[in-house]
Amino acid sequence: MIVDGQILTNQEVRALIRMVRKDAEEYAGQFYDQCRSAKFRSAWTEVGLRAGRDAKLCFVDANWKHFVEHVRSLYVQMLTSPRVTEADKYKIHQALIVQAALGAQSQEVPIQVAPGTQQFEGEKYENRQIAQTYGEKAEPSLVRRLLNSTALPN
Numbered sequence: 225m226i227v228d229g230q231i232l233t234n235q236e237v238r239a240l241i242r243m244v245r246k247d248a249e250e251y252a253g254q255f256y257d258q259c260r261s262a263k264f265r266s267a268w269t270e271v272g273l274r275a276g277r278d279a280k281l282c283f284v285d286a287n288w289k290h291f292v293e294h295v296r297s298l299y300v301q302m303l304t305s306p307r308v309t310e311a312d313k314y315k316i317h318q319a320l321i322v323q324a325a326l327g328a329q330s331q332e333v334p335i336q337v338a339p340g341t342q343q344f345e346g347e348k349y350e351n352r353q354i355a356q357t358y359g360e361k362a363e364p365s366l367v368r369r370l371l372n373s374t375a376l377p378n
Contacts, residue, residue, distance in 0.1 A: 267362035
């Protein structure tokens, strides 16, 4: 792949993609750590138990793609920050170009969740209403759907 006239090796492109994924996984983990509804916690706890893994890791593995747009926004902010070194800015710039190029060819565009939005923060009243209306236990059908979205260890 060519970025700004520089030929990037496949290894360099993969490293940039891993950088974006790692940051998106970090935000997915923060999302999981927020006070979510009891039903959310119950469902992902059940998935974790069935998968034999930490529930948070199951959630992150299944949902990190929903946080990529926020990472891109964060990277753009970092490009204008005086605290970020020029070398890091260039790496961020390359990552943004690689992401844009790969995303242009992708048919999959998951709904994006960003900190500071209601989707990310949740709402205590809404969580209570969900618990009152639907209960706090995860139905088997929900757990099956979540398990289908989670990569089980080999």
